[in-house]
Amino acid sequence: MTDRALRIVIGVLSVVGIGVAGYLTYVHYADVEPICAAGGEGGCAKVQASDQSMLLGVPVALLGLGAYITLLACAVIEAEWSRMLGALTALIGVGFSAYLTYESVFQIEATCQWCLTSSTLMVLMAGLCTWRLLRAPVDGARSSEPLPD
Amino acid sequence: MSSRAEEKAARRAEREAAQAKQEASAQRKKRLSILGGVAALAVVIVVGAIVISQSGTDDSGPGGSAEGKAAAALVGGIDQSGIVLGDPKAPLTIEEFVDYQCPFCGQFSREVFPTVLEDYVRTGKARIVLRTLSFLGEDSVTAARFATAAGLQDKQWQFTEAFYAQQGEENSGYVTEDFLKQVSADAGVDYDAAAEQQGSEEVTKILNEAQLAASEKGRDSTPSFAMGPTGGEIEAVDADVLDVEAFTKTIDEQLAAAEK
Structure with a gap:
């Protein structure tokens, strides 16, 4: 996969993530019940109302939204810092998502398809962003063109 | 003449190959060290966030139960x-x-x-x-x-x-x-x-x-x-x-x- 294709895939997944996290952020602030297709009756509402849905008074949905917007920006911008920031954001995202999924299943005992979708996206993002960071050329590296005689 | 030119070209190719190998190795090392730093920073931030999140779920105190x-x-x-x-x-x-x-x-x-x-x-x-x-x-x-x-x-x-x-x-x-x-x-x-x-x-x-x-x-x-x-x-x-x-x-x- 070329770097360009990789950035496009990361960008598309970021947009999906923005949709999911944006919806959950809206649900939080509008105080409405999320549409819940899986995870039992009221599973999403239970997860959304849990202690773990807030971090230092900020809804985790809003933090997720911020993360996906950062990932989108990092995919659009072609620079060393954007590759590093993208990988950092995705790795933090996957770590925190893993914790939230654990809490959801074992502590809150309810699951929510929105949160699970976001966790899956973050796993994909972590893989793609790490790959993008590792395969990029180091700044100032020579090209593979033959040297002049 | 042609043999000298060939020798020169071979040496040059060897040099280039060695240089490319060295560069690739340095690049790999640099990339991995960058990834290591990024991963370590991510771990620190995630652990911090989990500690903060857990402290908010205590069963007592003004935060409720x-x-x-x-x-x-x-x-x-x-x-x-x-x-x-x-x-x-x-x-x-x-x-x-x-x-x-x-x-x-x-x-x-x-x-x-x-x-x-x-x-x-x-x-x-x-x-x-x-x-x-x-x-x-x-x-x-x-x-x-x-x-x-x-x-x-x-x-x-x-x-x-x-x-x-x-x-x-x-x-x-x-x-x-x-x-x-x-x-x-x-x-x-x-x-x-x-x-x-x-x-x-x-x-x-x-x-x-x-x-x-x-x-x-x-x-x-x-x-x-x-x-x-x-x-x-x-x-x-x-x-x-x-x-x-x-x-x-x-x-x-x-x-x-x-x-x-």
């Missing part, structure tokens, strides 16, 4: 106005008569109410009106007034569920300021505003109406119920309120009658 919050969350996302929970256009109206100290009210709330809530209220089939009585003792009066004041914030149902999740022993004096603060935190009730309004005329009026409804319908024990079509005659209904199957059967019958 996990059981209380989970109980209050049950009614999340359902229309609520004062003492009424559910769609105002729901065909069936259920009146529930309670005393906050009554242990069976707590048991009903924990064991039967979640089914009623999910199957009838959340689905728009029924709305529930909370009629708060206070005949068991002083704690009942304190709880009734404060809960009704929480109702002025349209949070009485969250408060009620959080209260029952942590209900104490009857007349043990557990309904203290700290207890009410904790239940308020669980239920998302503005404690200061409710504390200010608990002695208000509005609260007294709502409690008097509940008492009047209980007298009219001969509801002298708790939890007890009255049901009927919304906007129509609400009549006393006797059912086995602590048995989910029996209670939902009663609701089904009342609902069928209300929808006629």
Whole structure:
């Protein structure tokens, strides 16, 4: 996969993530019940109302939204810092998502398809962003063109 | 001549290959060290976030309790106005008569109410009106007034569920300021505003109406119920309120009658 294709895939997944996290952020602030297709009756509402849905008074949905917007920006911008920031954001995202999924299943005992979708996206993002960071050329590296005689 | 040129070209190719190999190796090392740094930073941030998140889920303190919050969350996302929970256009109206100290009210709330809530209220089939009585003792009066004041914030149902999740022993004096603060935190009730309004005329009026409804319908024990079509005659209904199957059967019958 070329770097360009990789950035496009990361960008598309970021947009999906923005949709999911944006919806959950809206649900939080509008105080409405999320549409819940899986995870039992009221599973999403239970997860959304849990202690773990807030971090230092900020809804985790809003933090997720911020993360996906950062990932989108990092995919659009072609620079060393954007590759590093993208990988950092995705790795933090996957770590925190893993914790939230654990809490959801074992502590809150309810699951929510929105949160699970976001966790899956973050796993994909972590893989793609790490790959993008590792395969990029180091700044100032020579090209593979033959040297002049 | 040609052999010298060939030798030169071979040496050059060798040099280039070695250089490329060295560069690739340096590049790999640099990339991996960057990734290592990024991963380490991510781990530190995630661990920090988990520690902060965990400290917010303590079972005590001003942040409230996990059981209380989970109980209050049950009614999340359902229309609520004062003492009424559910769609105002729901065909069936259920009146529930309670005393906050009554242990069976707590048991009903924990064991039967979640089914009623999910199957009838959340689905728009029924709305529930909370009629708060206070005949068991002083704690009942304190709880009734404060809960009704929480109702002025349209949070009485969250408060009620959080209260029952942590209900104490009857007349043990557990309904203290700290207890009410904790239940308020669980239920998302503005404690200061409710504390200010608990002695208000509005609260007294709502409690008097509940008492009047209980007298009219001969509801002298708790939890007890009255049901009927919304906007129509609400009549006393006797059912086995602590048995989910029996209670939902009663609701089904009342609902069928209300929808006629």
